[in-house]
Amino acid sequence: MTKTYQIQSYFNFLKRSTNQHGVHSPFVYDLVTKCFYDKKKYPAYQNIKAYRQHLLSNTTTLEITDLGSGSQVFKTTKRSISKMASVAGSNYNDAKLLYRLTHYLQCDSILELGTSLGIATQALALGRPKAALTTIEGCPNISAAAKASFKKFDLKYIDVVTNDFSEAINGLKTNHYDLVYFDGNHQKEATLQYFETLLPTITNDTVFIFDDIYWSKDMTAAWNIIKQHPKVTVTIDTYKFGFVFFRQEQAKEHFTIRL
Template structure:
């Protein structure tokens, strides 16, 4: 926690808003998506789904394949506590919706389904998109899949198992949008990044959750930023955005969201 506080202070001092951005691509993304204040009707669905999870007192035996939750140590976890402490926060779920909507992403991959808060937001962002979501814990995956069916949400291809094994079968795909939200370790994060590089195209975007989770996650983020195929990155503290646009010079931004 102390590490994150120190890093946030450094981030705040170095970050800017749209007025410090000279790239038209990044400026439009910040002003038309990050800072979009539209009250989308889909937000009601996002709020309702998250609220239903917060009220759910049932427990799930969770198997962590990564570093696990920093706030919930028990393997038998209540859905309500996971939604509160480990699920995607409401404002970030809304941002995920806006991002998929803004980019009109048609082929989406999520690493770390959890309770499906982010999955639902991305589905609402583009109801016609093909979405694959991978969860390492079988019990958690089963709960979320059933929950989606009960809420009559449009299908998502839920996969269960170790990310490394699952990704080996996806490298022939092409993805517009990949959300990395699982196994917050340096080695795993870099392995997933390198494994999925063959799936990118010029307009693909990678989003890494919790880039300041730990010192090694920040180290992974710094390595990713310097990769020769990466041209633009945006650090919003909680998330790191990676773009591969060949028409742009290599630039790194720190944006307050």
């Protein structure tokens, strides 16, 4: 059912979506043209590619503790790092976009829910190398593997927290974040809970990014509820990602943009 839903929702997305020419907000227009559609070949892309290749060549098998919505691919708790990197981690284009986002938005304080093997984490860090980046991973073995990779690639400013998301973020509510990336638990109630818990951490310039907003009907329902929240002013649906902004100077508006 989930795959059928994803295919149907993608065709519906294509019918609704536009490019920069359908955007009348100067902030969103600049974000789309200067960041989303930026075709420059940044040197950091080679580092992103090298990190991914490092994982794809690692045949180590890990015992997985899954605290989220589970996997649509893996049917066992034993998974090789190489297989996880090939099917479960951010793909190359997604990682490049995350790099451009922290680079373009100049994010100095970043929170990620769902480290996995750190593909997205590395990309977020490369975009703003001295940003304070906290990433939370529920599985101790995956967390340890990510830490080892970060050390190998000399990523110095990443704080890996190994804990259940709910417990971990309860201790972070007094912080402020420029960017929060939600990529670990694709269940409706959990997503809404994390969103509400982390609302006190926002500033006027904060962006929340939700991964896989069409993962399931429940995940899309969570996305639609988030869009209507009174503190949310601008949202951008790119099918893969849902971007949420809290800019008080902007009228509430929702955009559907093809990447």
